[in-house]
Amino acid sequence: MTKLFSPITFKNIELKNRLVMSPMCMYSCVEEDGLVTPFHQIHYGSRAIGQVGLVMVEATAVQPEGRISMQDLGIWSDDHIPGLRSLTEQIHAYGASSAIQLAHAGRKADVNTEIYAPTNIPFHEHSATPVAMTREDIKDTIVAFQQAAVRAKKAGFHIIEIHAAHGYLLNQFLSPLTNKRMDEYGGTLHNRMRLLEEVIQAIQTDWDGPIFVRLSVNEYDTNGNSINDFIIIAKLLKALGIHLIDCSSGGIIPVSVPAYPGYQVPYSEKLKHEANIATGAVGLITSGVQAEEILQNDRADLIFVGRTLLRNPYWAREAANELKTTLQPPTQYKRGWNI
Ligand code: FNR
Secondary structure (H helix, E strand, O other), X not given: OOOOOOOEEEOOEEEOOOEEEOOOOXXXXXXXOOOOOHHHHXXXXXXXXXXXXXXXXXXXXXXXXXXXXXXXXXXXXXXXXXXXXXXXXXXXXXXXXXXXXXXXXXXXXXXXXXXXEOOOOOOOOOOOOOEEOOHHHHHHHHHHHHHHHHHHHHXXXXXXXXXXXXXXXXXXXXXXXXXXXXOOOOOOHHHHHHHHHHHHHHHHOOOOOOXXXXXXXXXXXXXXXXXXHHHHHHHHHHHOOOOEXXXXXXXXXXOXXXXXXXXXXXXXXXXXXXXXXXXXXXXXXXXXXXXXXXXXXXXXXXXXXXXXXXXXXXXXXXXXXXXXXXXXXXXXXXXXXXX
16 A cells, blocks of 8 residues: 555545645636636546545635735635535545635735735835735734635635745745734744734634645745744644644745755655644655655655646556556546556
């Protein structure tokens, strides 16, 4: 039995295997309304047919001004629920579990209204200058995450992932590079963590399923959070009841990330052992053997795969062949899958 294709349970949800479709924005909402389109149904449904254990829907905006692009999926209104429900129905029909990544882009939002951040520092010299959030704005955003969780539950999702990575709003609060506030949301690490903590607690008032958090565990700047800061953050997340940390890196400031096979796996390994919390590894994991090595050596609990699954929705079968194991096909493909 391979580890990649063995089940794993988070709280009340059993994933049939440890392969996750990493959240990836598809910039495909037609009317800039955040609504699911037939493209999204085919896109996520086909990875479920391809036997991914957990299909995670892309960064989905909890407030319209928090969109990375005007074509992002949204969950800021009840109008979004039926489309998202059609997605979970598709995903579950083929045996996969479903997750949604709840997001707010903060100063990296690309919308035609004001944008918001902890401090009024633009991302780079050509970016729009964000408005520094008032306590009232912060409260509204916390409520938006809480309401998004209620809608995610109504839409039938199994798992919520909170996007606190890649330099988006929650990451902007966490990082000393972008958070220069003097109030209780800035300054010390515990203060910078406060918004994420309050978002988690707000989500937990209505949501009883597993919650994952994606972090950028390397800020690629000596003045940013260090790995020791992330160990403290991971321990706090565990104490708050978070089930898994999905370990990515970068995006907080405009520097290019040196990427090579498995480049972010050490962050997952470190947080898993230092904070004693389940972790996900992501980033240039492209073969079954590589994924199995990470799991067998206890460097992560889940394997998130992005671009490789864009190129090949049936990559799970390829990885299984590589590991000399067979995957149960979806019933519709039984006659052709293993011939
Ligand atoms: C991404 N990524 C990403 N990450 C995230 O947390 N939320 C998102 O919505 C997106 N959107 C997105 C779109 C596209 C087109 C790509 C290619 C990537 C990052 C992604 O989830 C993953 O972490 C990286 O792509 C690294 O993994 P791979 O692609 O090397 O397996």
